[in-house]
Amino acid sequence: MTEKDANHRECPACGPECPYKDEVLCLRNELEALKMLARTDALTELFNYRHFKETLANEIERVRRSNQPMGLVIGDVDHFKSFNDRYGHELGNVVLKQVAKCIDRNLRKLDIACRYGGEEFALILPGTNIRQAERIAERVRQAIEQDTIHCNDGDELHVTMSLGVSVFSSERNCTPEQLVASADAQLYQAKEAGRNRSCVEKLEKVTSTPVTQEEKAALFALLNADEPKADSEE
């Protein structure tokens, strides 16, 4: 919106002649800025954990309705404690900011990058299947590996990241917490396997949907057929 448009906007409370129009519009803008701030991590400027939690729950609902899968990647900077101990917390913070930028550069517009906590990052990837999520995780991993951190004394440093990849689809029945736990388990595998790698959840292909006895009975009733006595007799 141009400045001219903004000046001609009606007051949302009392219409065009409202004497408090400018004040109300200004407060409204401030409220929007505060809302954004409440969802942003102060250090990295990515979304924060609060936004992650809300968005993950919403995206899971969207998958259930749209049938489009969603990827979840959790990444953790390798040996970050040693890095902090050796180079100091301030440089550690510089690294976290740079890692965040690197992640952001390597995602698509619709992807949602969050700081999960400490040196952990979470990426919500709407409309993404497990193979695509794996490719994105690898792209991020390689970009971080190739990025150079320039220190004030001229030194050049590098960090790496381990990542766990999981996916939610409409065939899957799990809670947001279980999905996070599954990506976390893959992250653990990546650390165990030597770090600086991504590990992907092995999904069992769902070939049939389990049907309850009640659903079976209802189906047979609909078809006016006799229900077999027990599964073992079929």
Ligand SMILES: Nc1nc2c(ncn2[C@@H]2O[C@H](COP(=O)(O)OP(=O)(O)OP(=O)(O)O)[C@@H](O)[C@H]2O)c(=O)[nH]1
């Ligand atoms: N500089 C800085 N350090 C942080 C921040 N948040 C967490 N850390 C540090 O990140 C380190 C995480 O260490 P660990 O969880 O032991 O893991 P690690 O050393 O990265 O080892 P692996 O994950 O096993 O590769 C701790 O030393 C925390 O103090 C932060 O905002 N800034």
